[in-house]
Amino acid sequence: MKTTLTTLLLSALVLVGCMDNLSDLTSPDVQITPQSNSPNWLILPDDLTNYLDSTTQFSSSKLIRGNVGGNIILNVSIPRPGHPLGDFQIYAKIRVEKNSFPADEHRMFTITVDSDYLVFDITPSANTLIKPIKVTARVEGIDVSDINPETFSFISIGDNGEILETTNEQLIVDYDENMVMVLNAWIDPLAIVNILPDSRYGWIRYR
Structure with a gap:
């Protein structure tokens, strides 16, 4: 006991x-300390507005037929004489594969650059299509000195703001040319369950 x-x-x-x-x-x-879920997007140059004029357009649209497919091209070049990073250039191509939506339909696709970040808003949303869209993009004239290739990626945003890693053929950081580039980036449309108003793609640095 x-x-x-x-x-x-x-x-x-x-x-x-x-x-x-x-x-x-x-x-x-x-x-x-709560962990932030907001992506750490690359930003547009702070002084870019000093070089813009009324004709500069950061958006491009194209009407595409379902059984044909097509490309939406955005190409912006902004001279910056004497700037240490050179001229600013942004190029993007969105490839919509044929038969991504009903053959006899016509849909207007638009790509727009965010006003603050190196992010592309694409409408209609990629998850309204049967096949994935493919994004090729290049930006020159930005400060890439603090980009670590090991924590650098090109992503899309899914349901509830979660980060979706893209599959891509090539992701480049060129420190000599002050340039970033991605080639044929895409995600499976089924990765996003809910119909979103648009698709967001862009470069991020993981914290």
Whole structure:
């Protein structure tokens, strides 16, 4: 009996000690830093607006027939005489494969560059199609000195803002030419369950 009481007493002491430790973990004094889910997009140059004029368009559209397919091309070149990073250029090609939607339908596709980030908004959303769209894009005249190729990627945004890694043929950071490029990036349309108003693609640096 004495042995049993001793064992119970020791067990109680251990339980109290564990509860004290648990109390420390859940104490208001313990700071928990939430992880941000927002992508760390590459940004457009801060001084770019100094070189724009009223004719500069960061959007391009094309009417595409289902049984034909086609490309939407965006090509913007902004001279910046004497700028240390050179002229700013942005090129994007969106490939819509034939039979990605009903053959006799015509759909207007639009690609637009975000006003702050190196992000392409594409409408209609890629997950309204049967086949994936393919994105090829190149940007020159940006500061790439702090880009680490190991934490650099070209992604799309899915349901609830989650990051979807693209499959691509090539992802390039050129430090001599101040340039980033991606070749034929795509995601499976089935990766996004809900119908979104548009598709977002762009370069990010993982934190």
